[in-house]
Amino acid sequence: MKPTDPAITWLEEKPLGLAERLYLPLFIQGLSTTSRHMVSRKVTVNYPESRPVVGNPLIYRGVHRLNRDDAGRVKCVACFLCATACPAHCIDIVATESPWPDREKYPESFSIDELRCIFCGMCEEACPVDAIELTSLLDLTGKSREEMIFDKEKLLSVYDMTKDAEPMKSKTLAAAGMATFGHAPADAAPAGGHH
Amino acid sequence: MMNLLPSPLILAALVKIGLLVGGLMTAAAYLVLLERWIAAWVQDRRGPNRVGIPLTKIRLFGLGQPLADGLKIILKEDFTPSHVDRVLYNTAPLVILAASLAIFASIPFGSVLPPLGIPGLPDPVPFLVAPGLDVGVLWVFALSSIAVYGVLLGGWASNNKYGFIGGLRSSAQLVAYEIPLGLGLLGVVLAAGSLRLDMIINAQAETGIWYVFAQPLGFIVFMVASFAEAARLPFDLPEAEQELVGGYHTEYSGIKLLLFLVAEFLHMITAAFLIVIMFLGGWHLWGVTGSSQDIGWIQALLRFAILSAKILGVIVFFMLVRWSWPRFRFDQLMSLAWKVMLPLGLVNLVTVAAVEEYRPQLENLLGPGIATAVAIAIPWLACLVGWVGSGILTPSESDNSPVRTHGNHGNHGNHGPFDVERELGPHAPPANELAGSR
Numbered sequence: 001m002k003p004t005d006p007a008i009t010w011l012e013e014k015p016l017g018l019a020e021r022l023y024l025p026l027f028i029q030g031l032s033t034t035s036r037h038m039v040s041r042k043v044t045v046n047y048p049e050s051r052p053v054v055g056n057p058l059i060y061r062g063v064h065r066l067n068r069d070d071a072g073r074v075k076c077v078a079c080f081l082c083a084t085a086c087p088a089h090c091i092d093i094v095a096t097e098s099p100w101p102d103r104e105k106y107p108e109s110f111s112i113d114e115l116r117c118i119f120c121g122m123c124e125e126a127c128p129v130d131a132i133e134l135t136s137l138l139d140l141t142g143k144s145r146e147e148m149i150f151d152k153e154k155l156l157s158v159y160d161m162t163k164d165a166e167p168m169k170s171k172t173l174a175a176a177g178m179a180t181f182g183h184a185p186a187d188a189a190p191a192g193g194h195h
Numbered sequence: 196m197m198n199l200l201p202s203p204l205i206l207a208a209l210v211k212i213g214l215l216v217g218g219l220m221t222a223a224a225y226l227v228l229l230e231r232w233i234a235a236w237v238q239d240r241r242g243p244n245r246v247g248i249p250l251t252k253i254r255l256f257g258l259g260q261p262l263a264d265g266l267k268i269i270l271k272e273d274f275t276p277s278h279v280d281r282v283l284y285n286t287a288p289l290v291i292l293a294a295s296l297a298i299f300a301s302i303p304f305g306s307v308l309p310p311l312g313i314p315g316l317p318d319p320v321p322f323l324v325a326p327g328l329d330v331g332v333l334w335v336f337a338l339s340s341i342a343v344y345g346v347l348l349g350g351w352a353s354n355n356k357y358g359f360i361g362g363l364r365s366s367a368q369l370v371a372y373e374i375p376l377g378l379g380l381l382g383v384v385l386a387a388g389s390l391r392l393d394m395i396i397n398a399q400a401e402t403g404i405w406y407v408f409a410q411p412l413g414f415i416v417f418m419v420a421s422f423a424e425a426a427r428l429p430f431d432l433p434e435a436e437q438e439l440v441g442g443y444h445t446e447y448s449g450i451k452l453l454l455f456l457v458a459e460f461l462h463m464i465t466a467a468f469l470i471v472i473m474f475l476g477g478w479h480l481w482g483v484t485g486s487s488q489d490i491g492w493i494q495a496l497l498r499f500a501i502l503s504a505k506i507l508g509v510i511v512f513f514m515l516v517r518w519s520w521p522r523f524r525f526d527q528l529m530s531l532a533w534k535v536m537l538p539l540g541l542v543n544l545v546t547v548a549a550v551e552e553y554r555p556q557l558e559n560l561l562g563p564g565i566a567t568a569v570a571i572a573i574p575w576l577a578c579l580v581g582w583v584g585s586g587i588l589t590p591s592e593s594d595n596s597p598v599r600t601h602g603n604h605g606n607h608g609n610h611g612p613f614d615v616e617r618e619l620g621p622h623a624p625p626a627n628e629l630a631g632s633r
Contacts, residue, residue, distance in 0.1 A: 022586040030519035038236040038515070046241065 054136040057166050058173070061119045063137040064112050064150065065158035067130060067168050074156060075131035078105040082123035082132050090116035091123060110152040114140055130170040135162045203316040211324045215299055223460040224261035230514050231260075237518040265453070273449035276353075283352035288447065288454035291345025295461035298338045300324045301331035302468050303393045305499035306478050309491050319488060322499065323393060331391045332380060335469065336373070339424065343369045345458065346433065350443035361442025364525065365426065365433035371532035372423035372430075378540025379417030382410045382547040383473045392469075396477030400486035405476040409571055412543040412578040414474045416536050421466035423532070426459065428517040432525055467509040471502065475509070478502040535585050546577040 001008065019025045045052050054060045067075045078095035096108040123132050135158065142148040150158075201209075228243065235242030246263050247254035275284065305322030312318070328334060343366060350362020383406050384390055387398040399405050407414045423430040434442030441447075444455040471477060478484060478498035490498075523531065550570050557566040 016589075018583075018586055021589045022582060024582075026520075031515065034237045034515050034519045037239055038233065040239060042236075042241050043239045044241050046244070 052138070054138065057136040058169055060136040060138075061121045061124075061134040063114070063135050063140050063158060064117075064123070064155055065133055065135050065162060066110060066152060066155035067133060067159050068156065068163075073100065074106065074110075074152065075129055076107050076110060077103045077129055077131070078107040078110075079128060081126040081128060085122040085126035086117075087120060087122060088116045088118045090114075107152060110155065112150045112155065114142075114148045114150055115145060130168060133169055135166055137162065203313050207316055207320060208324060211322075215304060215324060216296060218304075219296065219299065219461060219464065220457070222464060223457045224265055225258075226460050226464070226510060227264065227456075228257065228260050229511070230517075232257075233511065233514040234518065237515070268453045269450055271449040273451060276355075276446050278354045279446060280352040280354065283348045284446075285451075287345050287349035287352055288451045288458075289345075290348060291342050291458040292454045292461075294338045294342040294345065295458040295465065298335050298342075298461075298465050299468075301328045301334040301392060302465070303396065303472065303477070304468075305502055306396075306484075306495060307488055307490065308495055319490075321393060326393075327391075329389075329391060331393075332384060332395075333390060335392075335465070336377065336380075339462075339465065340369075340373065342458065342462065345455075346443050349447065349455065353443070353446035355446050357439045357441065357445045358443050361433045361439045361445070364439075365443060368423055368426070368430065368432060368528060368532075371529060372420045372536070375416045375532060375536035375540045376420035376424055378537070378544055379413045379420060380469075380473065381540075382406075382413040382543050385544070385547050385551055386410070392472050392477075395473055396479065397486060397488075399476045400479040400484070403479075403481060404567070404571070405474060405479070407474040410474075410543060410547055410574050412539055412574065412581055413547065414470075415578070415582075416540045416543060417474065418470060419531075419536060421470060422513070422516070423528070425462040425466045425513070427463060427513055429520045429522050430528060431522060432528060435522060463510060463513055464506070467506045467513065470509050471505040475505055477505075535589070539581050539585060542577055542581040543574070546574050550574065 054062075069075045076093075077098075078093055080093060080095070083089075083091040083093050090113040092109075092111045092113075093107050094109040095105045098104055098106040100106070119134065121134055124134050127133075132155075137158070140148075232242040242257070243260045244257040245254060246257055246259040248259060249262075275281065301323070303321065303323040307319035307321045310318040311320060325331075325334075346365045346369075347362045350358045350360075350365065353359070383395060386406060386409065387395040389395060389398070426433050433439075434444070439445070444452055447455060478501050479486070480501050484494065484498050484501065550573055554566060554570055557569055560566075561569065
């Protein structure tokens, strides 16, 4: 775009007043701002000793976990919706016939490559049974690439580790009176829905 | 055998040089840490607080950081690019550091020691490497001008565009601001009647009136000019990172870069010393230190502590200012130097000269008390008038706005407010052709 383009609206610069030309009010303003910030509360933390506070764990997207149901079994039904939704193709599921009567399939292996993951939360959105969730664990480190591929056991152990601090999101939301899509009451489903 | 031993005078000077150089280098290293802390605190961060005593878990608020920084930069590869002028490239850091250190020969870093009684060493021993140097202030200014050579040589010898522009900017800026610096200083020299910095402190200690109160305009001019001389924000154009990468030391690395950076901090320390000594009373503090030269150990150390505290305060102000205001544009920098600071410095000089000239008559006429009050009131009045006057005379618009034509181009006036012919020169195509060719 050229400076002569008629689409440009040129604004007059506001002329400086006497106070601005004397520098003094701006001098005091600048110095008081920096002085105030110098003694104000700091926004960073001394990391390994004190940890940053996650504002809302419900919407935070940290390390994944695989939830367990009340019987302690993996909740996942190996429907592949998360793997399909994943834009980074980091979820790898091997499904096999379920030994339990309440579902047809379950994951024989379930692994997430945390190095490929972009932590977008699409898998959590896609999951129909609230099996995969993103926790508020924010410091994910490892010493090798292999170590960063989380298998089913590791993902379940993340659940065991975090379930007390962060209950399953569906339960938290249900307790707050908000229905999630996966747990929507049957009569609330739209008429003529999916066939 | 006795003749082979250096005289006590030389030994004392060597001891003072050792203490001063060691102290200054340590101070420069720790000022880097202080600068990083203040930068962090101003930005609501915590700053470096990890490095403590090596091989232990003791952290000491990060006080080991300068050691680690120094070690790192010394052990780094000292890379010399192939396209530089080797002789000048290697000379520049040495010139700038040597000049910055030599300045301190005539700067007092305390008052005097109590009588030591060493034969051959005249008592009292002053906190000054070159005592009795009658051209003290001139020495400071001469050597700070030589330090400019280091910057210029570094920029030139680097054979790099960023370095070259940094060096050019630096030369123009330092030449421009040495004049207001000198004018701010002349008022003090006039009032104190001496070019020796220790005498300037004594003059303030005797009257108890620091020159910041007696010459406010001189203080402002000197303060602004010394910010520019030390190339600190808002006048850090010679090494504006956002524009020039590193300015004149872009091509330097390793220990040569360290020499430049230390010299920069020494410039800031020098500026703080000069401001404190010439305007803020040096080691003098009302009710704590007298003006006597006959003092005990406690008083001597107290004066040293007061001077150091004042200098630290000024340096903290330097560092706070860095985060308070944006950098000046180069034309603004020049217009501030030549159109504002130079006239204000002259106003200050004339006022101080007039006050000093007529002070005896005033004292005869009004008595010493009222005469002192008048001698202080007149410079303040001059400061107020000078400042407001320069504010009124400043253009009310910053001069980077596009040139307005106000439609005086008739046939192609509707293409916006730019006077394209004026912007591009007389041989540029008319504005309507430019607009049509997009």
